[in-house]
Amino acid sequence: MYKVIFMPSLTVENYLKAIYHLLESEPEGVSTNSLAATLKIKPATVTDMIGKLASARFVKYEKYYGATLTDKGKRTALAIIRKHRLWEVFLSEKLKFSWDEVHEIAEQLEHIDSIELTDRLDMFLGYPKTDPHGDPIPDKNGKITVPELIPLSFAKEGAEGMISGVTEHSPAFLQYLEKNNLTLGTEVMLLEYYEYDLSADIRINKKRQVHLSHEVIKHILIKLHDKH
Amino acid sequence: MYKVIFMPSLTVENYLKAIYHLLESEPEGVSTNSLAATLKIKPATVTDMIGKLASARFVKYEKYYGATLTDKGKRTALAIIRKHRLWEVFLSEKLKFSWDEVHEIAEQLEHIDSIELTDRLDMFLGYPKTDPHGDPIPDKNGKITVPELIPLSFAKEGAEGMISGVTEHSPAFLQYLEKNNLTLGTEVMLLEYYEYDLSADIRINKKRQVHLSHEVIKHILIKLHDKH
DNA sequence: TATTAAATTTAGATTAGCCTAAAATAAATT
DNA sequence: AATTTATTTTAGGCTAATCTAAATTTAATA
Ligand SMILES: [Mn+2]
Ligand SMILES: [Mn+2]
Ligand SMILES: [Mn+2]
Ligand SMILES: [Mn+2]
Numbered sequence: 176m177y178k179v180i181f182m183p184s185l186t187v188e189n190y191l192k193a194i195y196h197l198l199e200s201e202p203e204g205v206s207t208n209s210l211a212a213t214l215k216i217k218p219a220t221v222t223d224m225i226g227k228l229a230s231a232r233f234v235k236y237e238k239y240y241g242a243t244l245t246d247k248g249k250r251t252a253l254a255i256i257r258k259h260r261l262w263e264v265f266l267s268e269k270l271k272f273s274w275d276e277v278h279e280i281a282e283q284l285e286h287i288d289s290i291e292l293t294d295r296l297d298m299f300l301g302y303p304k305t306d307p308h309g310d311p312i313p314d315k316n317g318k319i320t321v322p323e324l325i326p327l328s329f330a331k332e333g334a335e336g337m338i339s340g341v342t343e344h345s346p347a348f349l350q351y352l353e354k355n356n357l358t359l360g361t362e363v364m365l366l367e368y369y370e371y372d373l374s375a376d377i378r379i380n381k382k383r384q385v386h387l388s389h390e391v392i393k394h395i396l397i398k399l400h401d402k403h
Numbered sequence: 404m405y406k407v408i409f410m411p412s413l414t415v416e417n418y419l420k421a422i423y424h425l426l427e428s429e430p431e432g433v434s435t436n437s438l439a440a441t442l443k444i445k446p447a448t449v450t451d452m453i454g455k456l457a458s459a460r461f462v463k464y465e466k467y468y469g470a471t472l473t474d475k476g477k478r479t480a481l482a483i484i485r486k487h488r489l490w491e492v493f494l495s496e497k498l499k500f501s502w503d504e505v506h507e508i509a510e511q512l513e514h515i516d517s518i519e520l521t522d523r524l525d526m527f528l529g530y531p532k533t534d535p536h537g538d539p540i541p542d543k544n545g546k547i548t549v550p551e552l553i554p555l556s557f558a559k560e561g562a563e564g565m566i567s568g569v570t571e572h573s574p575a576f577l578q579y580l581e582k583n584n585l586t587l588g589t590e591v592m593l594l595e596y597y598e599y600d601l602s603a604d605i606r607i608n609k610k611r612q613v614h615l616s617h618e619v620i621k622h623i624l625i626k627l628h629d630k631h
Numbered sequence: 632t633a634t635t636a637a638a639t640t641t642a643g644a645t646t647a648g649c650c651t652a653a654a655a656t657a658a659a660t661t
Numbered sequence: 662a663a664t665t666t667a668t669t670t671t672a673g674g675c676t677a678a679t680c681t682a683a684a685t686t687t688a689a690t691a
Contacts, residue, residue, distance in 0.1 A: 186649095206668080206669090207670085209667065215651090219437070219651080219669085221669095222669065222671085225661095239670080258686080266520070270524065287511050289507075291500075292508050295498040295500070308646075434638080436639080447641080451679090452677095566666070
């Protein structure tokens with residue numbers, strides 16, 4: 176049988192984090208292939224590791240039907256995500272890195288193992304609620320409050336809101352948003368959809384108007400303004 | 404032959420750092436046994452790794468006669484030491500960790516791979532010259548200025564100076580110093596040696612007098628006051 | 632200088648995390 | 662329902678970093 180995992184290694188941590196994120200789009204169970212694609216390794220490798228994670232009770236695994244996280248697995252994943260996002264805030268707020276630069280470095284920092292460090296960093300940063308990409312930061316008990324956001328591509332014509340998150344974190348995409356003043360906190364109004372390519376005209380901060388592709392608006396999350 | 408090392412792994416970084424520090428007391432070449440003791444691994448393992456480090460030109464190695472660092476090896480070691488000490492300053496100054504707590508966490512942070520991060524951290528901290536233990540911090544070019552300090556146990560009776568470093572970093576020792584007000588910056592005067600056990604009476608900040616064992620005074624570094 | 636002791640190296644084995652190729656299973660298509 | 666395609670698993674292998682046991686070399690001692 177499989178060797179029991181005591182302390183999760185860097186590799187195991189990355190598996191659990193990837194499973195956590197993939198469960199968003201595959202709630203019934205994360206497939207071997209999507210995990211392999213995310214981690215840039217071969218499916219055969221994933222199958223083996225999932226077996227180990229299952230016997231260490233980090234995941235529940237049904238052969239051929241994917242993996243889901245146990246409570247233990249979820250706790251572990253959220254602890255890593257907490258660290259990742261806190262370090263992103265640190266890099267952005269204190270070291271003045273731009274929002275397209277923080278993720279790569281946080282990928283390393285998230286594995287630093289010290290609860291005391293994490294909690295003091297949290298305090299030092301003033302207990303931030305979200306990271307530079309608008310993603311919520313779990314508290315020290317692993318509690319995460321997911322804000323109610325919708326993709327800009329889901330907004331009705333005439334709807335207004337504030338850019339509050341993104342669902343794509345590549346430097347290229349984030350730099351594109353930056354260049355077009357589509358950063359967090361920006362006020363947007365959806366003016367008109369173009370059915371043939373699902374693109375749309377957007378008004379920015381009640382002033383400038385831009386035309387954005389579906390590829391872009393589907394990855395921008397907004398908080399809709401209450402209409403009264 | 405040995406596989407060539409491209410990017411130094413965490414393991415390789417720890418070997419190079421250990422060799423750098425051990426060269427202080429073994430300048431002719433670091434022995435297999437002292438490296439094994441420092442890294443808490445077996446001598447046979449060290450022999451094998453030293454071979455790999457030598458073929459990657461990190462060290463010069465004479466079988467049976469120990470290893471010394473090449474320029475490449477020294478550069479790599481100093482980059483890690485720079486990161487280690489900058490993170491210790493961060494933990495101490497910004498997150499308010501005590502000087503006996505910072506080392507362990509810095510052991511992990513020193514392996515984070517980003518020159519940009521290191522240099523921005525340096526700036527954020529105001530380009531500190533020394534870490535919380537008084538050890539000098541190499542600059543971004545790897546230049547390190549070693550201050551002229553002597554062990555308190557080398558001071559003549561009547562000599563005065565300021566505590567400016569330590570040569571032992573265990574939490575137990577650092578906590579002992581803290582408790583006895585023997586922290587960095589403390590003014591000390593050597594009053595009298597006791598030959599039979601090499602202990603000494605020390606005056607602290609021109610006031611309180613304490614009796615310290617040889618074990619303690621040999622690990623305290625002082626900057627002697629100029630006498631005119 | 633010969634012998635013993637200590638340090639070091641060599642030989643062979645193990646584990647985690649990866650791989651490729653082949654086999655098995657599930658899903659999709661005719 | 663039978664066949665083809667896609668996904669997943671199994672089997673066997675590799676590398677870095679470790680280990681133990683045995684052999685070799687250097688250093689210390691008689
Ligand atoms: Mn990120
Ligand atoms: Mn983020
Ligand atoms: Mn240290
Ligand atoms: Mn230090």
